[in-house]
Amino acid sequence: MDRAAVFDVDGTLVDTNHLHVTSWWEAFRQAGHDVVMHDIHRAVGLSGHDLIAHLLGDGRDTSQDDTINAAHKTLYATYSDRLPALPQAGRLLRTLAGQGWSVILATSASGAELDALRRAIDADDAITATASAEDVGEGKPAPEPVQRALELAGVPADRALFVGDTVWDMEAATRAGVLSVALRCGGIPQRDLEDAGAAAVYQDPADLLDQLDDSPVGLLKTRLDGAHPGTRAPS
Template structure:
């Protein structure tokens, strides 16, 4: 192993996959279908948190109560809408190359996403690596999604490292907050639409443009490969 004390935990949407704005549109369609008109920029600010927390956050802006029944309905509508947009989702520049480099150098890594397996797995498949050898943690297997640390704690467990030995790579403040709560070092990417200052203020140690930029800048994290 080139570096036996460092691992990587990757968010998926906006970090490895160019999918954030498809999620924004899917949530907008779901909300409009039940008579809720929420500005898309407000929706974008909440992409990356769990669907349940997203719905609860909407309660403060909704003219109607967000009941448990309505929350479940919105989650179902969002999933259906996002699946319609999956055809337009692609890996971000450098995703495959970065993950392949880490794999070739025996640097452990995992994907930890607030998304469910139903929508996450088809996206991960398009990366073009052997999924049977990947460590993948989805919302289905943890009690709470981001900004709780559960996803990253489980990812660290699966790659056999304590969370403080892992870099967490994410595009949103929810990723950064979850990383800090897990005790990991947070690294931001700009490919999900958040600004560099926002990510740094949330606690990101370094910020890169996208996976390709991170691949070229691994030395900035002290990774010797």
């Protein structure tokens, strides 16, 4: 395969963002911090320690970070066996794999959390590889997760696309030089996603699948199919 479709997971393929918000809110509360849920929602997509730093600031007591992060994981795991995939998430991945895309997951999840997310998607047969939090030094919005996904796929940035649901996803893809497509099912406004670099915005995986041929995904496929493998796609 000479092209890659890289996907975020939380809020993009699995309906977890609001569960993360509630779990983080309670984890902060247990540590003595009142953090507004709206602010937590806008920070979802960052790695755990980056999210804590973003919300509590540099002047926080950093000795609490591990405790807050662990509390979030424990609270979130309470529902891990009931995580719902977003509409047509698995079918979208299988459709792309059937079209010759290497489907790569790029997520801040790892271990048991990642296993639960993959069970929810139920499309392991379509997934080529996963770039998890354990594989990178910096999470989104740094480009490293997307770059690692491209390494796993063995393709350059101009033969790939990224699908995510947060501004951090769009910024990471843009910094990696990868075409980005956004989904609104994570709860982030369309304007914010576009301002962060999204080439197009769809409601959820089902909406993208319905419009796939006319989407940036379909247009990139057409361009790449017209280019000799290993060469740069025409502008």
